[in-house]
Amino acid sequence: MPAATDEGARDSGLRTPWGTIAAFLLPALIVYVAFTAYPALRTIWNSFHKVLPRREEAVGLANYAELVADDIFWRAVRNTITWACTSPLVEVSIALLLALALYARVPGARFFRVAWFTPVLMSYVVVGILWLWIYNFDWGPVNVALRALGLGGWTKAWLGDPKTALPSLIFVTSWMWVGFNMVVLLAALHSLPREVIEAAELDNCGWGAKLVFVILPLIRATLLNLVVLSFIGKMKIFDLVWITTKGNPLWATETVSTYVYKRAFEWTTFDLGYPSTIAAVWFVIVLAAVLTLTWLFRLREKLEY
Amino acid sequence: MAVVTLDRLTKIYDRAHAPAADAVSLEVRHGEFMVLLGPSGCGKTTTLRMIAGLESISSGTLSIDGREVSRVPAKDRDIAMVFQSYALYPHMSVADNLAFGLRRRSVPRAEIERRVTAVAGTLGLSGLLERKPHALSGGQRQRVALGRAIVRDPKVFLFDEPLSNLDAALRVSTRGEIGRLHRRLGATMIYVTHDQVEAMTLGQRICIMNGGKVVQVGPPLEVYRRPANTFVAAFLGNPPMNLLPARATGERGGRAVRLGEATVELPAARCPPLAAGTPVMLGIRPENIVARPRDGDGFTGIEAEIVQVEALGAETILAARVAGMDRDLMARIGPDSDATVGARRSLSLDLSAVHLFDATGTAIVPDAQT
Amino acid sequence: MPALKRALLLLLLCLYTSFAAGPFVWAAMMSLRTTTEIHRNHFALPNPAHWEKFSEAWFNSNYGIYFANSSQIVVSAVLILTIVGSMAAHCLARYKFRLNRAIYFILFSTIIFPPQITIISLFQILVQYGLYNTKVGLTLVYVAIQLPLTIYILESFFARIPSDLFDAARMDGYSDWEIFWRVSFPIALPAVATTVILNFILLWNEFLYAVVLITEEANRTLPLGIQQFIGDSQEDVGMIATGLMIAIIPVVVVYAFFSERLIQGMTAGALK
Numbered sequence: 001m002p003a004a005t006d007e008g009a010r011d012s013g014l015r016t017p018w019g020t021i022a023a024f025l026l027p028a029l030i031v032y033v034a035f036t037a038y039p040a041l042r043t044i045w046n047s048f049h050k051v052l053p054r055r056e057e058a059v060g061l062a063n064y065a066e067l068v069a070d071d072i073f074w075r076a077v078r079n080t081i082t083w084a085c086t087s088p089l090v091e092v093s094i095a096l097l098l099a100l101a102l103y104a105r106v107p108g109a110r111f112f113r114v115a116w117f118t119p120v121l122m123s124y125v126v127v128g129i130l131w132l133w134i135y136n137f138d139w140g141p142v143n144v145a146l147r148a149l150g151l152g153g154w155t156k157a158w159l160g161d162p163k164t165a166l167p168s169l170i171f172v173t174s175w176m177w178v179g180f181n182m183v184v185l186l187a188a189l190h191s192l193p194r195e196v197i198e199a200a201e202l203d204n205c206g207w208g209a210k211l212v213f214v215i216l217p218l219i220r221a222t223l224l225n226l227v228v229l230s231f232i233g234k235m236k237i238f239d240l241v242w243i244t245t246k247g248n249p250l251w252a253t254e255t256v257s258t259y260v261y262k263r264a265f266e267w268t269t270f271d272l273g274y275p276s277t278i279a280a281v282w283f284v285i286v287l288a289a290v291l292t293l294t295w296l297f298r299l300r301e302k303l304e305y
Numbered sequence: 306m307a308v309v310t311l312d313r314l315t316k317i318y319d320r321a322h323a324p325a326a327d328a329v330s331l332e333v334r335h336g337e338f339m340v341l342l343g344p345s346g347c348g349k350t351t352t353l354r355m356i357a358g359l360e361s362i363s364s365g366t367l368s369i370d371g372r373e374v375s376r377v378p379a380k381d382r383d384i385a386m387v388f389q390s391y392a393l394y395p396h397m398s399v400a401d402n403l404a405f406g407l408r409r410r411s412v413p414r415a416e417i418e419r420r421v422t423a424v425a426g427t428l429g430l431s432g433l434l435e436r437k438p439h440a441l442s443g444g445q446r447q448r449v450a451l452g453r454a455i456v457r458d459p460k461v462f463l464f465d466e467p468l469s470n471l472d473a474a475l476r477v478s479t480r481g482e483i484g485r486l487h488r489r490l491g492a493t494m495i496y497v498t499h500d501q502v503e504a505m506t507l508g509q510r511i512c513i514m515n516g517g518k519v520v521q522v523g524p525p526l527e528v529y530r531r532p533a534n535t536f537v538a539a540f541l542g543n544p545p546m547n548l549l550p551a552r553a554t555g556e557r558g559g560r561a562v563r564l565g566e567a568t569v570e571l572p573a574a575r576c577p578p579l580a581a582g583t584p585v586m587l588g589i590r591p592e593n594i595v596a597r598p599r600d601g602d603g604f605t606g607i608e609a610e611i612v613q614v615e616a617l618g619a620e621t622i623l624a625a626r627v628a629g630m631d632r633d634l635m636a637r638i639g640p641d642s643d644a645t646v647g648a649r650r651s652l653s654l655d656l657s658a659v660h661l662f663d664a665t666g667t668a669i670v671p672d673a674q675t
Numbered sequence: 676m677p678a679l680k681r682a683l684l685l686l687l688l689c690l691y692t693s694f695a696a697g698p699f700v701w702a703a704m705m706s707l708r709t710t711t712e713i714h715r716n717h718f719a720l721p722n723p724a725h726w727e728k729f730s731e732a733w734f735n736s737n738y739g740i741y742f743a744n745s746s747q748i749v750v751s752a753v754l755i756l757t758i759v760g761s762m763a764a765h766c767l768a769r770y771k772f773r774l775n776r777a778i779y780f781i782l783f784s785t786i787i788f789p790p791q792i793t794i795i796s797l798f799q800i801l802v803q804y805g806l807y808n809t810k811v812g813l814t815l816v817y818v819a820i821q822l823p824l825t826i827y828i829l830e831s832f833f834a835r836i837p838s839d840l841f842d843a844a845r846m847d848g849y850s851d852w853e854i855f856w857r858v859s860f861p862i863a864l865p866a867v868a869t870t871v872i873l874n875f876i877l878l879w880n881e882f883l884y885a886v887v888l889i890t891e892e893a894n895r896t897l898p899l900g901i902q903q904f905i906g907d908s909q910e911d912v913g914m915i916a917t918g919l920m921i922a923i924i925p926v927v928v929v930y931a932f933f934s935e936r937l938i939q940g941m942t943a944g945a946l947k
Contacts, residue, residue: 016772017941020851024766025757025778028822035819036785040795046476053596098691101684112688114934120941121926123880126919128696129905133912139717141701142690179695184942196358199453202764203406205381213405236789239882243902257883260791264798265887270793279791286789 033203040283046276052284053234053270063277071196073278076253076259080235083291088230090174095181100211102182103189113186116179125136128243131172135159135221159245162252169240169253188222189215224297226248235286256282307370307383307460307493309333309356309530311355314365315350325351328365333461333495334573336564338487341497344540349497350519357386357463369460370571385454386463389470391446398426399449400434403456406581424452427480443473451486464496468503473629483507498561501541513537535666543570544622544635546588546660557566567627569605577671585669588660594636595642596623598651606651609634611644624651681868699923706920708941710913732917740893742899742921748810748896749878752817756874759818761867764829764902765859769841779830787824801888808891808938816888821862825870828943833859873931876926876941898923 013207047064049055067073098116102109134140135158143155158168192215200214216223238257242249247254247262256278264276309332311541316326326348333339341349354360356367358379367375368568374382385406393402400421407417420650425431428448438446447467454462465485468476484507487494504511505525512522513536518592532538532546539545551569552563559578560571562585570585579585609625612633621642636652644650661669705713707721707728733739767779797816798807819850836859844854860867882898889895895903901918904911930937 016770017770017851020765021770021772022856023852028763028782028826029778031759031815031819032782032785035797035816036788037802039793039800042790042796042799043792052947060758066928098688101688102714106681106684106688107686108685112692114936115692117934118699118930118939119695121880121896121930121937122699122884123922123926125880125882125901126702126922127698129915129919130702131903132905133701136697141697141718144717154818154851175695181900183938187942193390193392195388195390196394198379199386199388199392199394200355200405201359201379202384202386202759203410206380209409213409214394232787238790242882242886243905257791259793261887264795272799275791276795279789282789283792286787290787304755 002153005219017198027221040246043276044280046273047280049273051276056273059273063274064281066274067277069230072251072259073256076247076254076256077282079166079253080237080257081249081257083235083237084231087169087173087234088227090170091177091181091225092185094174095178095185096228098178098182098224099185099189102186117183118179119176120180122176124239125243127172127176128240131168132159132244135168159253160249162249165245165249165252169244170246172240173234173237176231181230181292184222184226185219188219192218224240228290228293228297232286232290235289306337308368309461309493309495310357310368310371311352312366312368314367315363316348316354316360317363324348325362326355326607329514329517329519330365331512331519333493336491336493336627338494338496338509339508340504340511341495341514341538341581342501342504342508342511343520343545344498344499347514349499349514351517352514353463353495353497355658356461357384358382362553371470383460384463385457385459385461385467387450387454387467389466390465391438391450391454391470393449395438398435398437399430399441402438402449403452406453406457420456420458424456424534426558428452429457433533440659443471444479444616447471447475447479448482451483455486455490460493462492462494464494464498466498468498468500480506501543502513505541513540531668531670532588532660533668535588535662538660538662538668542590544591544637546590547632548635548662549587549589549630549632549634551587553579553585555579555584557669563625564607567605567607568631569654569656571602571659571661572656574671575656575660577669583630584664586662586664586666589654590663591622591635591637593655593658594638595653595655596638596642598649598653603657604653604655606653608632609650609652611646611648611650614646616640616642625650632645695847702916704925705913705916707917708913710911712911728879728913728917729921732914732921736904736914736918736919737892737895738897738900738921741895741897743824744810744894745879745897748814748817749875752814752821752878753849753871755814755818756821757867759831760822760825760870761860761863762855764826765833766775766882767826768830768833768836769859770837779826782823783827784932785826790820790883794884797884798887808889808894810894813885813894813896813930816884817881820884821874825874828870828873828940829863832863832887836862865936866906867944868933869936871942872929872937876929876937879926880889 048058048060050059050063083182102112106112134142137143137155137157137160140158142158146152146155156164158164196218197210197214200210205213231244236257237255241255241258243251245253247258260275260278260282263278264272311329311331312620313328314326315324315328317324329348329352331339343349351360355362355515357431359376362375365375366373369382369384394405397405403421403424403506403553407420412420421434422431426436428451430445430448430452433441433445433449441449447470450467467483468479471479474476474638478592480503483496487507493546494498496503496507504623508525510524511520512526513520513528515536521528523531528537529541532541535548549564553559553566554561554563554568556568557570558573559580560573560576562571562579563566563569607627609627611623612626613622613624615622618640620640621638621644623638623642623644625636626633634652663669698833701718704719705717705720707724708719709725709728712719733742763782767775800928801816801851802809804812806815807834840858840862841854844858849857860909880898881896882902885896885899892903901915904915904918917927
């Protein structure tokens with residue numbers, strides 16, 4: 001690809017080769033515009049219309065008004081946000097403990113690291129089915145174990161009981177993602193300057209003091225980053241719910257993404273306008289949440305050492 | 306201040322062929338400034354870290370003030386260390402960096418306040434107390450690292466090559482500060498470096514190490530003037546001592562040696578009788594060579610061809626090729642030399658300053674001197 | 676650390692490992708047992724091990740078709756992603772122009788987008804252009820959704836290549852394309868490999884877009900196929916387990932060979 005010619009050399013002689021740049025960027029930009037930007041804008045446009053199989057009807061803000069009064073939507077929002085707020089706390093704290101254990105140079109650290117990362121690699125479909133079986137009332141390991149320990153009274157239809165369904169699913173995603181967070185935190189711990197930790201040791205810091213005064217402050221950015229990543233991930237969650245409960249029982253596990261899917265493809269009336277409205281509103285909510293978190297945690301500040 | 310005694314301290318890392326530190330024995334006296342000097346990998350830092358308690362001791366014992374501390378955790382040894390990379394806490398201000406160790410030791414707040422202010426004042430850090438390390442220059446960080454150690458008022462100070470990350474000018478001034486610090490506090494200090502200038506200027510005694518072992522211990526000038534072997538001889542001094550292979554001829558009472566194509570008679574004060582054919586190493590420092598003929602009078606002349614002249618202003622360094630010798634002779638002479646490359650000169654060696662080493666590299670010392 | 680504490684810690688860690696890996700081991704065991712055997716005792720070891728279940732699943736239950744579809748779609752998508760992504764990353768990393776950071780930010784920020792904002796319209800668009808329910812359509816969508824992450828990982832790698840290499844190449848007369856193809860790309864091969872492996876795993880497991888954009892049995896990807904199965908035959912646990920293993924095995928193989936690279940790729944950007 002020849003460099004772009006310029007019309008009359010400028011002062012420094014360094015001209016921006018627009019032709020080359022375009023050639024390199026165009027494929028990616030075309031894909032982006034065609035399959036991300038344009039669809040996003042079109043969804044927003046949809047939200048102001050009734051989108052039926054063969055025609056579209058402009059309805060202004062009617063969809064939005066309907067959304068405000070939609071109980072199911074708000075239930076879904078509550079579920080999703082609960083998920084997005086509890087998961088990070090559970091995942092990151094357990095991951096931190098595991099990472100600290102490996103950091104303390106336990107034998108077999110390399111094996112553990114590889115083993116614990118495995119759940120992350122599996123499709124949500126596989127994970128969903130496995131846990132459907134694990135939570136099975138009659139023969140799933142959870143209830144079987146409870147009965148074996150004489151705690152038969154504690155057995156439940158974990159995914160069938162509206163009270164336990166969502167927590168059970170949150171448990172599953174935690175099971176999946178703890179490994180991921182642990183790997184990242186372990187890398188963060190290993191990147192800490194060794195001499196600073198040694199200086200803390202000479203400054204009369206035992207394990208606890210080292211953790212609180214030196215290690216945690218230095219990995220703070222990574223910790224918060226993981227919290228935000230986990231939050232974003234749970235705001236988007238669909239696959240797991242779809243495979244296991246599809247939002248049941250009684251909307252107890254309904255998330256915004258499953259609700260959008262249902263309204264778009266499984267509703268008695270076919271209208272893509274309303275689900276587009278949900279998508280648009282949710283988009284704004286997610287963006288706002290992420291920006292707030294980033295600002296709150298001041299993740300911009302980088303600690304140099 | 307304290308006495309630090311190392312008794313055959315050894316460190317072997319897992320899966321290593323040789324010990325990193327091999328039976329290091331050393332006694333650091335009360336209030337002494339001891340320098341551990343040697344090339345990279347000689348075991349000096351390993352030894353220092355064992356003293357600090359940051360490395361476990363494979364065998365041997367370590368005692369401070371007569372109390373064995375080999376298994377005592379680092380924080381209980383009453384030792385402070387200045388790290389090569391300063392190791393300041395990046396997330397804490399200078400004031401907090403200084404106060405941290407004291408707070409962790411439950412020193413009363415008023416006392417902490419007093420000490421921090423005092424130390425900051427001495428080191429010129431008073432205006433920087435609220436800054437974080439990343440906002441400080443290299444020299445300032447170095448001083449905070451120093452301050453952190455001073456504020457602890459420990460029995461022993463340990464320094465791990467603290468000047469190697471500074472530029473040349475800062476190195477000189479900080480070196481002076483450390484020296485002044487020692488004179489003021491009179492504390493026991495153990496200092497690791499690979500730089501012989503630091504060792505010579507700061508050390509009251511130097512412990513030279515190589516390959517994990519202690520090679521020689523002594524005051525700087527003594528180690529300089531009476532090196533125990535060729536390693537020490539070549540390590541100290543810049544340019545290093547000339548080491549010339551020679552062979553004893555057995556003549557003149559066993560004190561004649563064949564040096565290249567010349568035969569030289571060494572003074573009795575420097576050379577015991579040697580059997581004919583004994584291979585020796587003749588050592589002569591560049592400053593003990595003069596670039597003009599001066600036979601007799603304790604000097605011996607040697608014909609040489611100048612191959613390199615480095616005029617440094619205050620002095621001139623010559624490299625000269627001598628017939629029959631495979632290495633060039635380095636000489637350090639006055640600034641007013643008219644030597645040019647290619648010129649043939651008669652160089653005179655000051656035989657009273659000659660060092661003799663046997664085939665293994667150990668110094669040969671006549672019995673009269675010890 | 677005292678020996679007792681260390682032993683206890685090790686025990687805890689081993690317990691956690693069985694918690695993390697347990698479900699898979701259980702599935703693997705069940706994949707080799709018939710459903711009748713399983714219902715008799717859900718936790719027994721396979722005895723005998725019914726390896727023929729795998730060929731049964733492959734041929735009789737269409738897993739072979741699903742596997743082939745997934746392979747075609749994912750391999751094509753990853754190929755396109757690698758080429759398009761590295762070209763864009765190279766450009767953003769090496770050429771200074773005013774819109775550079777803006778474009779980078781726009782591409783990168785789409786990672787936060789919830790898929791719902793695009794999926795409904797994508798459905799409409801694919802239907803409109805006759806790409807609905809086709810492998811081509813899904814492939815293109817897959818390229819789009821993984822592009823931001825790919826460019827993110829590659830851009831930071833390309834940016835770290837010393838510019839001296841490019842100056843030298845330019846002085847040797849290479850054209851811009853040759854510089855990309857002969858200098859940038861080969862040097863960035865480790866990062867490219869990482870994105871290839873990463874994209875492979877993520878797209879192999881992808882479910883949401885597949886479920887919306889593919890409905891025809893002949894075009895189903897593996898995750899869709901499995902989901903269909905639990906819908907159809909809830910009780911055939913043995914067969915489902917075998918299907919799960921067929922889905923998992925490629926991932927495990929890739930992980931076995933490339934665990935380090937995969938872990939690093941997936942956690943890139945999380946470490947600050």
